[in-house]
Amino acid sequence: MESGGAVLIVERALGNNNDRKHIDALRENGYTVNTIARGTNPVPMMSELNPVAACFQYDYPDLPGLADLQNAKQRVPSVPILMITQAHSEALAVWAFRTRVWDYFVEPVDINRFLAVVEVLAAVRQADARTPGRKERGVASAPYRIPAEARVRPPDTPSTAQTRALENALSFIDRHLHEKIAQADVASICGLSPFQFSRAFKRHFGTTFQEYLLRRRVAEAMHMLKHPGASITDVCYNVGFRDLSYFTRIFHRYVGEPPREYRERAKISANGKPPELPDPEQVLSLPMRNPKH
Known part of the structure; x- marks a missing residue:
């Protein structure tokens, strides 16, 4: 080969x-x-x-x-x-x-x-x-x-069972981001009921599970759109969306512009003329934007 x-x-x-x-x-x-x-x-x-x-x-x-x-x-x-x-x-x-x-x-x-x-x-x-x-x-x-x-400690370091469960949830999301992810399934993996999981996730991270999942998918999409060889359709499916128009709408909601425009600005940035381009990880913490369509 x-x-x-x-x-x-x-x-x-x-x-x-x-x-x-x-x-x-x-x-x-x-x-x-x-x-x-x-x-x-x-x-x-x-x-x-x-x-x-x-x-x-x-x-x-x-x-x-x-x-x-x-x-x-x-x-x-x-x-x-x-x-x-x-x-x-x-x-x-x-x-x-x-x-x-x-x-x-x-x-x-x-x-x-x-x-x-x-x-x-x-x-x-x-x-x-x-x-x-x-x-x-x-x-x-x-x-x-x-x-x-950020210096993750070995498993024998004391921590609460619920915190460990929520860290498992984030790990599961990262491993299965390209797939359909149901909140009930993640709750079950963490050993919590859907109600317990929903309350614990919101209390621990300050946002709902579904909100975080959308932000995580969009952040990954922003990262992938900086790759010159990646098409918008491929990025859409690789980060877990199954409908291109829905992906475009959600991306616009969080980033403030559609994927195509973001990719074009990323190309300009890569060529040494950096516009004000948000970093992917910022989407995980910035307030949601509400652009007019």
């Missing part, structure tokens, strides 16, 4: 029980996989190989491991970074996207979505190779501070 390019796996797990199926899937689909062991600086190999992506893999992210990712993004901004974590928190996901991580996965990794993201990155890399002199997109010079709450 023809090689799809090189992908770096940057090991930053504290233990040895990470999911490896996505690595096997990369090899099966023609990608060359290089591994960088924990404690080894990934920057030299990222600079030398110029891979399709550098995939930072964690079980319970600690301060040194997150600092390594942040440093790598600053030193080699042209290499897209994917983040895979066994443990998940909202603060960790927000920090990752603010650090300009290309995409964020929670174990067990959704292999189809993972391969789809890598395929898009490979296509972008090939397009860049055919366009000499294209300006690479940089990152903000001032790194975001790694918040204490």
Whole structure:
């Protein structure tokens, strides 16, 4: 099989029980996989190989491991970074996207979505190779501070059962974002009744489950629309919408403009003329906009 390019796996797990199926899937689909062991600086190999992506893999992210990712993004901004974590928190996901991580996965990794993201990155890399002199997109010079709450603790750290259940809900959403997600099913997975789950989710996150789910889908869509090779229809279905007109309406509601206009402005931003383009993670916290149609 023809090689799809090189992908770096940057090991930053504290233990040895990470999911490896996505690595096997990369090899099966023609990608060359290089591994960088924990404690080894990934920057030299990222600079030398110029891979399709550098995939930072964690079980319970600690301060040194997150600092390594942040440093790598600053030193080699042209290499897209994917983040895979066994443990998940909202603060960790927000920090990752603010650090300009290309995409964020929670174990067990959704292999189809993972391969789809890598395929898009490979296509972008090939397009860049055919366009000499294209300006690479940089990152903000001032790194975001790694918040204490983003350093996800191992499972033996005391926490309430309900908080753990709600973190499971966010992990489930991230893993199944491209599918239909019913609130009753998520409540059952968390060991709560629909009524208990609804009240706990609203109290903990300050928004309803359905509101968060829509915002999460739109945030992912904003992220994907920055990829030159992704069509609006593909993005619609990949983030869990099943109707293009409904997706367009919901996207407009939260972002303030339809997907097509947002994508065009993203292209302008990528070419070095940055308009005021909202970050995807902002949709998870900003008040909903109500544009006139």
